Amino acid sequence: MGDLARLLKESWSLVEEHQDKVAGYFYARMFLSHPDLRDLFPVQMDVQRARLLGAIVTAVQTLEDPERFDDYLRALGRDHRKFHVEPEHYEVVGGALIEAMRAFAGEEWGVEYDQAWADAYAVIASKMLAGADADQNPPYWYGEVVAHERRSQDIAVFTVLPLQPLEFRAGQYLSLEAPRYQPRLWRTYSPANAPRRDNTLEFHVRAVGAGWVSSALVRRLQVGDMVKLAAPMGSMTLDRRSTRDAVFVAGGTGLAPIKSLLEELTRYNRTRWVHVFFGAQNREDLYDLADLNRLAARYPWLSVVTACSDDPTFPGEQGDISDVLAKYGPWKEHDFFVSGSGRMVKATLKTLAELQVPSIRIKYDSFSE
Incomplete structure (x- = not known):
């Protein structure tokens, strides 16, 4: 382990048990010193509270x-x-991060820890800024x-037509x-289709617990509403050079990206056998099974x-x-x-x-609110 990695892990261990307090102090310092930044964040900060800090810490520790x-x-x-980040x-974020950690680390925090986090954060910020600068698309x-x-009490399937072409990979x-219902709250979802000529995107969403966004998308979203869509991310994509047979494992609405990959395969696959394993707690949550069965009936290579x-x-298989x-x-x-919940993927x-x-042959995405 290099000196930088060692210093980062050592210093984080000093504040790890105080993560909630560190997050609170972190945002307080940012908003006090730069009140204009508050408008970049959602009104409800309960979910966001640890998200930005957690992302920074994870990135720093895997530098x-x-x-x-x-x-x-x-x-x-x-x-x-x-987020209209400049x-x-x-x-500002980097300074608030180090100040928050220093405030809760106690007397063991030293100047070498300050420097280690400053150096690591500088690398992360430079890469993120380079990515933002190179993007010619709209925000x-x-x-x-x-x-x-x-489709059920907690699951909805809806289709969105972007007003401008949005390029992505299955x-x-x-x-x-959904600015009408939860402004400035963003959540990640996978389109359930491969790119189409009409540019439409289909989403499968389950309302989970107290999920602000998922509940709005399932229970309140209406035809005619406008949503915002950010740049595509993720690497759970097909390698057309592979000749190996494929297995797709989906839990609940984790079926969405699997459906996207299947749609792409229907356009060119002639040689690979494809097996789909689709699981849920009860039959109601197998919300798209009829369409899956139609695909399997049409394409001999799919089971x-x-x-x-x-x-x-349930007449099918029992168990996880x-x-x-x-x-x-x-x-x-x-x-x-x-693809599925964190527990299912793990x-x-x-x-x-x-x-x-x-492991090199396994691609996965884990979703939660």
């Missing part, structure tokens, strides 16, 4: 993996254009809701804001296995989809794509490790 995080940080810089804001796109359908995700973990009368997956196979020579990755599937 020594440049190959993995260079593209990520550049994409993050492009994405942050939606270059001078980066300096975000406006889109009109042209269809909205409730399997990617983007941030969405679908469904499972419910809490529906004893990660466990059901293990009953099939062998899978050592397949490409894997996994369980599936554990199963694949036990089945000795090489």
Whole structure:
């Protein structure tokens, strides 16, 4: 471990148990010194409170993996254009971060820790600024809701037509804001379709707990409403050069990017067998099964296995989809794509490790409100 990484981990350990207080102090310092920054953030700060701080800390602590995080940080810089972030804001954030950590670290905090965090943050900020500067697209796109359908009590499928063309790759995700209902609150969702000639984007959203955005999108969004869409991100995309058969594992509305990848495959695949494992708690949450079955009936290379973990009368497989997956196979020579809740993705990755599937063949996205 290099000196920089060691100093970052040592210093973070001094404040880790006070994360909530550090976050509160962090925002307080920013807003007191630059009140204009408050307008960049949502009215409700309960979710946002730890999000920015957590992203910075994670990026700083993984600074020594440049190959993995260079593209990520550049994409993050492009994405942050939606917040109307200016270059001078980066300096304010960096200063508030170090000041907040120093305030709660106690006497063990030293000048070498100050310098380590300043150096690491400078690298992150420079990469994010480079990504933002290189992007010729608008900070975000406006889109009109042209269809909205409730598939269950908590799940909706809706279609958005961007007012300008929005380029993305199947399997990617983007941030969405519903300004009429939750202004300045952005959440990430994956389109459930590959790029289409009419430019429409289909989204599958489940209202989760006290989720401000997801609840609005499911229960309040209407045809004719306008939403904002930020730059696409994510690398859970198909490699057309691969000749390996593929396995898609989806939990709940994690099916959306899987549907996007399947739509792309229908346009060119002739040689790869594709297996979809779709799991949910009960049959109502298998909200798009009819369309999946239609695809499987039309394309001989596609098979679908469904499972419910809490529906004893369901005629398909019983149990968590990660466990059901293990009953099939062998899978050592397949490409894997996994999408769903954090718990579902973690369980599936554990199963694949036990089945000795090489991690290099696994792509995944984990979603939560």
